[in-house]
Amino acid sequence: MRTFNDTLLRAARGEQTEHTPVWYMRQAGRSQPEYREIxxxxxxxxxxxxxxxxxxxxxxxxEQYDVDAAILYKDIVTPLPGIGVDVKIKSGIGPVISxxxxxxxxxxxxxxxNAKEHTPFVLDxxxxxxxxxxxxxxxxxxxxxxxxxxxxIEGGPSRNYAKTKSFMVSQPQAWFxxxxxxxxxxxxxxxxxxxxxxxxxxxxxxxxxxxxVEDYRIFIKPTMTRIFGELRQLNVPIIQFGxxxxxxxxxxxxxxxxxxGLDWRLPIREAAARGVTKAVQGNLDPTxxxxxxPVIEARAKDIIDQGIAHTGGHIFNLGHGVFPExxxxxxxxxxxxxxxxxxxxxxxxx
Amino acid sequence: MRTFNDTLLRAARGEQTEHTPVWYMRQAGRSQPEYREIxxxxxxxxxxxxxxxxxxxxxxxxEQYDVDAAILYKDIVTPLPGIGVDVKIKSGIGPVISxxxxxxxxxxxxxxxNAKEHTPFVLDxxxxxxxxxxxxxxxxxxxxxxxxxxxxIEGGPSRNYAKTKSFMVSQPQAWFxxxxxxxxxxxxxxxxxxxxxxxxxxxxxxxxxxxxVEDYRIFIKPTMTRIFGELRQLNVPIIQFGxxxxxxxxxxxxxxxxxxGLDWRLPIREAAARGVTKAVQGNLDPTxxxxxxPVIEARAKDIIDQGIAHTGGHIFNLGHGVFPExxxxxxxxxxxxxxxxxxxxxxxxx
Numbered sequence: 145m146r147t148f149n150d151t152l153l154r155a156a157r158g159e160q161t162e163h164t165p166v167w168y169m170r171q172a173g174r175s176q177p178e179y180r181e182i183x184x185x186x187x188x189x190x191x192x193x194x195x196x197x198x199x200x201x202x203x204x205x206x207e208q209y210d211v212d213a214a215i216l217y218k219d220i221v222t223p224l225p226g227i228g229v230d231v232k233i234k235s236g237i238g239p240v241i242s243x244x245x246x247x248x249x250x251x252x253x254x255x256x257x258n259a260k261e262h263t264p265f266v267l268d269x270x271x272x273x274x275x276x277x278x279x280x281x282x283x284x285x286x287x288x289x290x291x292x293x294x295x296x297i298e299g300g301p302s303r304n305y306a307k308t309k310s311f312m313v314s315q316p317q318a319w320f321x322x323x324x325x326x327x328x329x330x331x332x333x334x335x336x337x338x339x340x341x342x343x344x345x346x347x348x349x350x351x352x353x354x355x356x357v358e359d360y361r362i363f364i365k366p367t368m369t370r371i372f373g374e375l376r377q378l379n380v381p382i383i384q385f386g387x388x389x390x391x392x393x394x395x396x397x398x399x400x401x402x403x404x405g406l407d408w409r410l411p412i413r414e415a416a417a418r419g420v421t422k423a424v425q426g427n428l429d430p431t432x433x434x435x436x437x438p439v440i441e442a443r444a445k446d447i448i449d450q451g452i453a454h455t456g457g458h459i460f461n462l463g464h465g466v467f468p469e470x471x472x473x474x475x476x477x478x479x480x481x482x483x484x485x486x487x488x489x490x491x492x493x494x
Numbered sequence: 495m496r497t498f499n500d501t502l503l504r505a506a507r508g509e510q511t512e513h514t515p516v517w518y519m520r521q522a523g524r525s526q527p528e529y530r531e532i533x534x535x536x537x538x539x540x541x542x543x544x545x546x547x548x549x550x551x552x553x554x555x556x557e558q559y560d561v562d563a564a565i566l567y568k569d570i571v572t573p574l575p576g577i578g579v580d581v582k583i584k585s586g587i588g589p590v591i592s593x594x595x596x597x598x599x600x601x602x603x604x605x606x607x608n609a610k611e612h613t614p615f616v617l618d619x620x621x622x623x624x625x626x627x628x629x630x631x632x633x634x635x636x637x638x639x640x641x642x643x644x645x646x647i648e649g650g651p652s653r654n655y656a657k658t659k660s661f662m663v664s665q666p667q668a669w670f671x672x673x674x675x676x677x678x679x680x681x682x683x684x685x686x687x688x689x690x691x692x693x694x695x696x697x698x699x700x701x702x703x704x705x706x707v708e709d710y711r712i713f714i715k716p717t718m719t720r721i722f723g724e725l726r727q728l729n730v731p732i733i734q735f736g737x738x739x740x741x742x743x744x745x746x747x748x749x750x751x752x753x754x755g756l757d758w759r760l761p762i763r764e765a766a767a768r769g770v771t772k773a774v775q776g777n778l779d780p781t782x783x784x785x786x787x788p789v790i791e792a793r794a795k796d797i798i799d800q801g802i803a804h805t806g807g808h809i810f811n812l813g814h815g816v817f818p819e820x821x822x823x824x825x826x827x828x829x830x831x832x833x834x835x836x837x838x839x840x841x842x843x844x
Contacts, residue, residue: 306781306817314785353738356758356779388703390741391759408706409741429706431656435664467656 149280152212153343156381156402158423158457164448164486165212166479167283169385170465171205172217176472178204188233192218195268202273206280208472209479212459213281213344214273216337218266220287220348221295223333226262227255227325229296237301244299245311248318257329259336267340274341283383284342286333288349288371289326290364291386296322305354312363323367331374338378345375346383346405353389353407360392365399372400383425387464394419408463412450423457430462433470437477444478448486452493460486499630502562503693506731506752508773508807514798514836515562516829517633519735520815521555522567526822528554538583542568545618552623556630558822559829562809563631563694564623566687568616570637570698571645573683576612577605577675579646587651594649595661598668607679609686617690624691633733634692636683638699638721639676640714641736646672655704662713673717681724688728695725696733696755703739703757710742715749722750733775737814744769758813762800773807780812783820787827794828798836802843810836 152165173179179201182191192198201217221231221239230242245251259267273282290308295301297308312319334345352364368384375382384396385405396404397420404420406412408429415424428443444460451458460482466475502515523529529551532541542548551567571581571589580592595601609617623632640658645651647658662669684695702714718734725732734746735755746754747770754770756762758779765774778793794810801808810832816825 304781304814304817306784306819309779309781310784313782313789353759357761357764359779388738391764409703411707414707414741429659429709431654431659432663434656434660439663464654467654469656 147279149212152281152459153381155457155459156344156383156423158402158455161457162487162490163483164451164458164460164490166460166482167211167213167215168205168209168462168466168475169215171209171211171215171475172201173466174468175466175470175475176204176208187235188219189222192222192269193265195265195272198265198269199272199276202269202282203278205475206278209476210483211280211479213283214278215283215346216266216270216273216285216342218285220285220292220350222266223257223259223263223286223329224292224296226257227329228253231295239295240300241295242299245293245296245322248315248321251318251322251325254322254325257332259333263333263336267336270337270340270342274343281343282341283344283346284334284337285346285348286330286337288347288352288386289323289330289367290352290355291348291350292326293319293322294351302351305351309355309359312359316363319363320367323364327367327371330371334375335378338380342380344381344383345378346385347371347401349384349386349389352386353392355392357391357395360395365395368399376400383459385425396420397422403457403459405461406463412447412454412458416454416456421456423459424451424454425459425461427461427463430464430467430470433462433467433474433478437474440474440478441481444481445485448482448489452486452489497629499562502631502809503731505807505809506694506733506773508752508805512837512840513833514801514808514810514840516810516832517561517563517565518555518559518812518816518825519565521559521561521565521825522551523816524818525816525820525825526554526558537585538569539572542572542619543615545615545622548615548619549622549626552619552632553628555825556628559826560833561630561829563633564628565633565696566616566620566623566635566692568635570635570642570700572616573607573609573613573636573679574642574646576607577679578603581645589645590650591645592649595643595646595672598665598671601668601672601675604672604675607682609683613683613686617686620687620690620692624693631693632691633694633696634684634687635696635698636680636687638697638702638736639673639680639717640702640705641698641700642676643669643672644701652701655701659705659709662709666713669713670717673714677717677721680721684725685728688730692730694731694733695728696735697721697751699734699736699739702736703742705742707741707745710745715745718749726750733809735775746770747772753807753809755811756813762797762804762808766804766806771806773809774801774804775809775811777811777813780814780817780820783812783817783824783828787824790824790828791831794831795835798832798839802836802839 381402383403390410403423406426731752733753740760756776
């Protein structure tokens with residue numbers, strides 16, 4: 145049996161590590177030929193409902209790239225049908241919802257989430273992975289209320305979240321009720337994932353960067369404080385992540401989380417200058433994986449150096465998910481480079 | 495003859511004004527029934543090529559809303575055919591380009607822009623507007639090189655600008671050649687617009703917020719410094735604008751511009767805290783125009799107050815363009831409110 149690699153967990157807690165741990169958002173997925181083959185036969189929903197297959201997809205990049213964590217293969221909308229949301233993930237589009245939320249009455253209709261009843265397959269996949277040969281932490285995850293609400297109110301992906309914001313500011317009472325119900329769902333979902341064996345948690349508030357700082361403080365932060373406050377009791381590191389949210393990183397730092405996830409826009413040292421002293425995760429621009437290797441290496445080096453200088457700790461990642469066009473060999477080479485370069489740089493510091 | 499209202503020009507230069515000047519991006523357009531009627535008969539390109547019609551469309555919101563500036567009705571891609579780019583604006587999609595840039599050779603093929611030859615209709619529209627009854631400044635405008643290049647390289651609108659960024663970092667020499675050629679075009683275009691009568695200029699770098707701060711410094715800023723350095727000699731106020739670029743506002747402040755345009759994410763006081771002491775423009779979230787009036791009024795009030803406290807000067811605007819769904823009566827009411835509330839607040843300060 146191989147030794148368990150807990151580098152990511154230690155880095156998330158701000159402890160010293162021998163190398164900079166790394167994983168990639170969407171590491172299990174579109175860029176892998178093995179995955180694309182499976183995807184020709186099954187939809188995302190169908191894969192998540194078959195624990196053996198889902199565990200295989202989740203494990204694949206760990207074995208291929210030697211990354212320091214696995215991330216459960218599923219979607220942030222996976223728990224939504226459990227509370228009564230009719231959601232389908234359409235290829236090339238994203239989640240599409242046939243019964244969007246338009247009123248306080250629609251919010252009232254949402255049910256209560258029960259992981260064992262609604263997503264037993266997720267728990268089975270986690271158990272299978274953790275009881276088996278996985279020698280790195282499995283990251284469980286969920287979508288944050290704003291991001292989930294944006295799909296539920298718009299009825300699908302959106303460019304500007306006009307309906308969501310309009311609902312938020314014009315029907316604040318219904319909005320907070322919706323936030324509360326989604327918070328309950330997320331807490332139940334994540335708790336079950338951790339009880340099944342997930343060793344860290346990432347909360348995706350992917351689209352919350354569309355909000356004004358003060359709207360974030362008024363309409364989002366109280367709910368996030370409650371969610372993270374409760375998840376803290378699970379004693380696993382918590383990572384907060386979103387895209388296009390450079391103006392919110394200090395707000396996130398102030399939440400009871402362990403790691404602030406950065407997209408690719410803000411250098412780690414500038415996040416630190418804005419008060420983010422906790423561990424950070426990120427932040428290579430995922431589009432750069434389509435560039436030539438010298439460009440990738442130079443950027444990775446700079447990010448590793450900034451991460452080592454960041455006393456709170458650093459987990460290497462991309463600023464967003466891996467694009468389908470990325471060559472898996474590049475991810476393998478990058479992972480090796482991050483491990484070797486950071487190991488040497490950290491050794492030289494001593 | 496009515497007195498010329500130069501409030502916007504004075505605010506842009508950081509001078510005291512009796513009220514906070516206001517205009518709205520896309521004030522002439524999709525939200526106006528009169529415009530939609532015209533649009534049923536003519537495309538955007540066809541409207542811009544008919545100076546009488548284009549001047550009418552440009553003037554319409556000035557008369558309806560009593561805003562403090564007109565903005566020329568056209569698109570940022572309007573000059574591109576002049577340099578050999580085959581672009582069509584497709585309704586509901588945006589600019590689509592049939593001959594995208596993929597190599598250094600494609601960049602070489604781009605021609606030189608001549609406003610009198612390539613866009614005489616734009617100059618005729620401006621002359622018509624300024625010689626006529628327009629009693630507010632006409633704002634001329636153009637797209638910045640990164641934003642134009644993103645359409646030219648991707649072949650149309652993009653979610654992630656992967657091809658553009660990959661071109662930028664992997665073929666830097668061709669990239670800088672492209673930036674240079676687009677800079678030449680913009681300088682020629684804007685110079686002609688100002689000579690024809692435009693009294694202020696806005697440069698839209700709408701999508702540059704997709705870049706990492708350091709990429710902005712390396713691949714974009716030198717070109718922007720040259721463009722603004724040359725445009726400065728025209729002696730009209732220059733406004734820089736882009737969306738999702740909260741991480742770049744200090745970079746913009748450091749450019750030779752008069753006004754830093756803010757989208758809706760960053761409060762004016764937080765932009766000031768990041769070193770933006772010049773005049774600012776913005777920044778009501780355009781989606782809030784779909785909310786109830788008390789919400790709009792409260793937000794507008796807060797922005798006006800922050801603008802008055804901002805010693806560099808303030809021009810009220812939205813953080814992005816008016817949505818098609820917005821009721822023109824709301825824009826009229828908001829304009830009146832901005833004028834009246836700011837006049838009173840400024841008078842009370844004395």
